[in-house]
Amino acid sequence: MTDPIWLSAAQAVRMMARKEISPLEYLDAILARAEKVQGTLNPFTTIVADRARAEARAAGDAIARGETLGALHGLPVHVKDLFPTSGILTEYGSATRKGNVPTSDDVLVARLRAAGAVIFAKSTTPEFGHKGQTDGPHFGTTRNPWDPSLAAGGSSGGAAVAVAAGAGPLGLGTDGAGSVRIPAAACGVVGLKPSPGLLPYGEAVDGFFSYAAAGPLCRTIEDAALMLRAICGPHAADPWSIAAPVPVAHRVGATLHGLRVGYIACATNTLVAKDVETNTRAVLDLFAARGAMVEEVTEEIDWIEYEGRVMYQANIAVANGALIDNHRDLMDPVLVGFAERGAGFSTEDYRRAQLARTRLFRCVFRGHPASDSESIRPPIPILSGH
Numbered sequence: 607m608t609d610p611i612w613l614s615a616a617q618a619v620r621m622m623a624r625k626e627i628s629p630l631e632y633l634d635a636i637l638a639r640a641e642k643v644q645g646t647l648n649p650f651t652t653i654v655a656d657r658a659r660a661e662a663r664a665a666g667d668a669i670a671r672g673e674t675l676g677a678l679h680g681l682p683v684h685v686k687d688l689f690p691t692s693g694i695l696t697e698y699g700s701a702t703r704k705g706n707v708p709t710s711d712d713v714l715v716a717r718l719r720a721a722g723a724v725i726f727a728k729s730t731t732p733e734f735g736h737k738g739q740t741d742g743p744h745f746g747t748t749r750n751p752w753d754p755s756l757a758a759g760g761s762s763g764g765a766a767v768a769v770a771a772g773a774g775p776l777g778l779g780t781d782g783a784g785s786v787r788i789p790a791a792a793c794g795v796v797g798l799k800p801s802p803g804l805l806p807y808g809e810a811v812d813g814f815f816s817y818a819a820a821g822p823l824c825r826t827i828e829d830a831a832l833m834l835r836a837i838c839g840p841h842a843a844d845p846w847s848i849a850a851p852v853p854v855a856h857r858v859g860a861t862l863h864g865l866r867v868g869y870i871a872c873a874t875n876t877l878v879a880k881d882v883e884t885n886t887r888a889v890l891d892l893f894a895a896r897g898a899m900v901e902e903v904t905e906e907i908d909w910i911e912y913e914g915r916v917m918y919q920a921n922i923a924v925a926n927g928a929l930i931d932n933h934r935d936l937m938d939p940v941l942v943g944f945a946e947r948g949a950g951f952s953t954e955d956y957r958r959a960q961l962a963r964t965r966l967f968r969c970v971f972r973g974h975p976a977s978d979s980e981s982i983r984p985p986i987p988i989l990s991g992h
Contacts, residue, residue: 609635610635610636611635611636612772613632614826615775615776615824615833616828616829616832618680618681618775619677619680619681622669622681623669623675625669628662628669629663629679629724630659630662632662632680632682633662633724633726636682636726636773636774637726639771640726640768640774641653643751643771643773644773646754647748647751647754648730648746648747648748648749649684649748649763649764649765649767649771650684650727650728650729650730650768651697651728651730651745651764652727653726655726657693658682658726661724661725665680665722676722676723676836677832677836678722678723678776679721679722679723680724681775681776682724683718683724683774683777683778684725684727684764684765684768684773684774684777684778685718685725685727685728685729685777686731686764686777686778686779687728687729687730687731687764688731688734688780688809689711689712689778689780689809690711691711691715691725692708692710692715693707694708694728695707696708698733698734698735699730699731699732699733699734700733700734700744700937701743701937702929704744712808712809713806713808713841714778714806714807714837715778717836717837717839718836721836721837723776729763729767729768729779730763730767731760731764732760732761732763732941733937733938733941734925734941735760735780735818736922736938737760737938737940737941737944738761738783738785738788739757739758739759739763740759740761740764740767740789741760743936743937744936748764749767750767750793751771751793756792757792758792759788759790759791759792759793760785760788761785762777762779762781762785762786762789762797763792763793764777765823766779766793767789769795769823769825775824775829776823776832777822777824778821779823780809780819780820780821781799781819781820782918783817783914785818786798786821787799789823790823795823795824795825796824796830798821798830799821800819800834801850802816802819803844803845804851805819805837805847806839806841806843806844807820810844811921812921813843813844813845816844816846817917817918838850838852861896862893862897863897865893865898866898867900868903869886869901870902870903873907874911905969907966907969907970908965910959910962910966913959913962914959916948916951916955916956916958916959917959918944918948919948920948920955922945923945923947924948926941927945927949930942
């Protein structure tokens with residue numbers, strides 16, 4: 607048998623259900639690996655070994671009794687330290703929340719537990735998940751598992767590092783402006799930011815204007831689908847979830863005939879690393895070989911980089927202004943800087959940025975600059991080359 611720490615989540619669930627490995631045996635292997643890498647890579651803010659072992663024993667007993675098992679039964683899962691976890695330290699990567707232990711679970715954490723998952727750790731995040739690096743004055747730096755001198759990306763850096771390093775096959779992260787996708791790319795794992803509402807996100811400050819979403823970090827696309835199906839569905843905490851579609855069951859080995867894939871060689875970047883370009887092209891060729899129609903998107907697109915920062919940093923200023931006034935010396939200087947810049951934008955700046963966002967949406971949705979007289983075409987799935 608392969609060293610259990612390198613099993614995919616789907617493999618591990620199947621093996622536990624067939625009694626080829628016990629939940630406790632599997633968890634112990636994961637915990638041993640987590641202890642080994644924590645000092646050098648820093649993927650976790652806290653590990654609850656004793657509590658997790660008790661849950662793993664209970665999961666094993668349920669298997670022995672022949673009970674109906676959840677989709678994630680016995681699976682060790684780590685959760686980003688932005689999700690409240692009942693009885694488990696939740697500090698949001700911030701010294702201002704030091705020692706905080708919630709009395710209830712976030713809706714997605716509760717669904718993970720209901721599906722049989724064993725929550726064994728909280729993964730590192732920059733303070734309140736504000737940036738694309740995973741470091742901060744409260745917990746230090748999370749390092750890349752392939753080369754500790756390099757960055758792990760962020761803000762779900764701890765989750766990506768844990769998966770890549772064999773310290774847990776499945777993690778729950780969040781993504782507003784790349785916080786799942788950036789560390790997934792930096793660490794060589796699978797990361798997905800689902801469409802708004804597919805996974806109800808109850809931690810949004812503004813439920814009606816939230817660009818953040820929860821999403822999986824894992825080793826395989828099958829694992830991502832496994833998590834999505836286990837915890838998706840509407841919830842009153844997230845208005846976008848009420849009408850969200852149910853994800854289609856994935857088909858292993860199926861062809862891709864009928865799928866249109868749009869490819870953008872460069873978005874706001876002007877250069878692409880040669881190995882990234884080569885590997886992206888190999889994926890596109892594989893899509894085409896499986897029957898997909900691969901189309902390069904050549905139209906010029908305004909990605910509203912400045913306007914995006916206006917909205918992002920203004921929101922940070924409103925959400926964290928009072929906290930910074932009282933605890934500035936404890937907080938990440940980057941977060942403080944974002945808030946200070948955001949406070950300087952005017953109402954007109956903010957509204958213009960929102961209108962620019964609408965123009966970008968219409969441009970991408972229709973495949974070319976929008977016009978009210980044009981009919982709307984179905985969106986094209988996009989694979990970015992950067």
